[in-house]
Every structure is written in structure tokens, then in C-alpha cells.
Amino acid sequence: MAEIDGVDRSFALAALQDNGFVVLRALLSDAELAAARDHADDLLSGAGWSDNDFDGRRTRRVYSLLSRAGSLEPLLLHPEVHHLVTAGLGEVYQFGMLFLSAVDPGQGAQQPHFDAGVYPLPREVEAEINVIWALDDFTPSNGATLIAPGSHLWTAGRRPQPQELVPAIMPAGSALVYSGRLWHAAGHNSAETTRRALICEHVLPWLRPADNHILATGIDQLRGLTPDLRRLAGVAPASDYLGFVAGQDLEQWLRQASSD
Ligand SMILES: O=C(O)CCC(=O)C(=O)O
Structure with a gap:
């Protein structure tokens, strides 16, 4: 799996371009991670489970974060993430969907999808570069995001077979940066603890953002x-x-x- 400790920017960019994703391991300091988790918990404490299968009926989501970003702001603006986003999209882009996600125990795997699928664009267009921040360790059992490496280059209509999806295992404080064309899904949480993440899409400035x-x-x-x-x-x-x-x-x- 393409993942690195510390950030070698050219390696990270090449991995993102070749594989459709890169894991930037443990980007956050302990203090940044603790503060982000505390703030995420405050926001998530008022949230109920989603009311549809795609979002997850054992998943809590919190949107509209910008006016209350608090300790999540360093994650939203992290230079290593934005270096990759800028390389993919250019200097000007905007947030697309932006939310906290708490995948609670018992949540089944999500339907695979690619985020840019909301736009009727040819598959070749790189419309989004997105990031999933792990606020907990992502493990094979707690619902780590499932990704299909290289699927950002697949032609329209090809969907991942179950054996093509692998968990993005990473320690808390890591960032999974991925192409909006990469097939992925939240995994099945068969563990006894919640898997928390901050998910942030970045989209071309001339598209209508999801949020x-x-x-x-x-x-x-x-x-x-x-x-x-x-x-x-x-x-x-x-x-x-x-x-x-x-x-x-x-x-x-x-x-x-x-x-x-
Ligand atoms: O939570 C995850 O690991 C991925 C969620 C996702 O891709 C989505 O809800 O669009």
C-alpha cells in the first residue's frame, strides 16, 4: 500500500497519481489529534444515526462544520493535504462534502462508490481530490475505509469486485488522500468501538459543491x-x-x- 512516514512530497504525489490514493501517516501531533477528537466528540454527541442505507443506519454524521471548525481547522487546512490537492486541481478549488463520520459498532460495509460520480463528467476528468482523516486507528475490523487501488483509472461502468477492495489501515492522525475517481466504501465495523473520521472533499471551482x-x-x-x-x-x-x-x-x- 502507498503510505509514508513524514512526507516526501514527490513520492506522495506520484503515489496519488499512480494508485489513486496515498496514506500520509500520523500527520497530526498528539496534541492536535487529542484536540480534534475532543471537538469531534462534542459535535457528534448530538447526532443520531443516519436514516438511509448509504450513509449508514449505525453511522452518525455531522455537517455544516465551517462555522464551528474549532480544533478541526488544522486538519481542514493541512499543508501536506493541500499540496496534493493543488497539484491535482490547480490553485483554486473549494470544499465539496465536508462532514464528521462516526461509524458505530455493527455498521455494515457501505456501498462502493466514487465521490466524483455525482458529476456527469467523463471518467478522465479529475474533479475532486479528497481526504479522510482517521481520528481513530483504522483497522480491518473497525470499518477502515475499503479502497480499490488503481480504480481511479478504470473506465466508466467497471465496478470493484469484493476481492479488489482492501482496507486503508492507518494510525489515528493519518490522512488518506484520494482521487474523486477512486472506488471506495466505509468498511464493516465488527469491533466494539466507534471509528471516527473527518471527511473532506475538494472540488474544482466551477462545479456545484455537494454542500x-x-x-x-x-x-x-x-x-x-x-x-x-x-x-x-x-x-x-x-x-x-x-x-x-x-x-x-x-x-x-x-x-x-x-x-x-
Ligand atoms: O467513512 C468512510 O470510510 C467513507 C465514507 C464515504 O466514502 C462516504 O460516505 O461517501
């Missing part, structure tokens, strides 16, 4: 975000002629609207 972060965050809270988070919320214009409000770019509009 509407601007609405979910709200204007006042958007102004309070760090510039990097605000850009990733979708405030950065996609090009000179794409991504305006009232004829202005969003950043300018936010500044002006607050001084009116």
Missing part, C-alpha cells in the same frame, strides 16, 4: 472565518467571469456589505 457552504455558514460567520477557510467555502472566484454576487467578487462584496 452549500456559503448558505450553511451564513454571511456573518463567513466574515469571521480565516481567509483560507473562506476561500475554500467557495468565496474564491472560479475565474474572472465566474463566481460573482451583484457584479462583485464575493470577498469584495462581503467587505463592502459589512461596512454599509
Whole structure:
């Protein structure tokens, strides 16, 4: 499996391009991991199980994280992850789906899918580079994400056979960075403890993101975000002629609207 300790950026990028994923092992310090887990637990404590088979009827999910990112912010902005995302998507991109996921004991394996499948684009287009942060050790028994290595290069219509899916085993604090074209699924949690993760998609700036972060965050809270988070919320214009409000770019509009 393509995984590395410390980050050799060229190795990581080559692994991502060749295999469709790379595991950046133990990127977080103990303190960062502990703080991220505490904050994740606070947010997850109010969440019930999802109400559909795909999300998982023994899985708790929390969305709309940007206005309450707290100790998850270093994960959302981690330079090693963003180095890979930038290499894949270019300088400007935005968050797609962004959520905490707690796969509780008894949750069965998820239906395999590839995240960019929500877009009617040719398979060759790299529309997303995503990351699953392990907040717990990912093990073969606790629901570690199942991935089909190399499947980002498969032609349309090919689906993984069960033997082609392998668990992304990694210690807590690691990041599984993967192509939006990689077939994967949350695994079956047959252990007695919950498997927690922060899952964050990054998508091309001219696509509609899975989550509407601007609405979910709200204007006042958007102004309070760090510039990097605000850009990733979708405030950065996609090009000179794409991504305006009232004829202005969003950043300018936010500044002006607050001084009116
Ligand atoms: O939790 C995981 O390991 C993967 C979840 C996932 O891919 C999804 O819900 O789209």
C-alpha cells in the first residue's frame, strides 16, 4: 500500500497519481489529534444515526462544520493535504462534502462508490481530490475505509469486485488522500468501538459543491472565518467571469456589505 512516514512530497504525489490514493501517516501531533477528537466528540454527541442505507443506519454524521471548525481547522487546512490537492486541481478549488463520520459498532460495509460520480463528467476528468482523516486507528475490523487501488483509472461502468477492495489501515492522525475517481466504501465495523473520521472533499471551482457552504455558514460567520477557510467555502472566484454576487467578487462584496 502507498503510505509514508513524514512526507516526501514527490513520492506522495506520484503515489496519488499512480494508485489513486496515498496514506500520509500520523500527520497530526498528539496534541492536535487529542484536540480534534475532543471537538469531534462534542459535535457528534448530538447526532443520531443516519436514516438511509448509504450513509449508514449505525453511522452518525455531522455537517455544516465551517462555522464551528474549532480544533478541526488544522486538519481542514493541512499543508501536506493541500499540496496534493493543488497539484491535482490547480490553485483554486473549494470544499465539496465536508462532514464528521462516526461509524458505530455493527455498521455494515457501505456501498462502493466514487465521490466524483455525482458529476456527469467523463471518467478522465479529475474533479475532486479528497481526504479522510482517521481520528481513530483504522483497522480491518473497525470499518477502515475499503479502497480499490488503481480504480481511479478504470473506465466508466467497471465496478470493484469484493476481492479488489482492501482496507486503508492507518494510525489515528493519518490522512488518506484520494482521487474523486477512486472506488471506495466505509468498511464493516465488527469491533466494539466507534471509528471516527473527518471527511473532506475538494472540488474544482466551477462545479456545484455537494454542500452549500456559503448558505450553511451564513454571511456573518463567513466574515469571521480565516481567509483560507473562506476561500475554500467557495468565496474564491472560479475565474474572472465566474463566481460573482451583484457584479462583485464575493470577498469584495462581503467587505463592502459589512461596512454599509
Ligand atoms: O467513512 C468512510 O470510510 C467513507 C465514507 C464515504 O466514502 C462516504 O460516505 O461517501
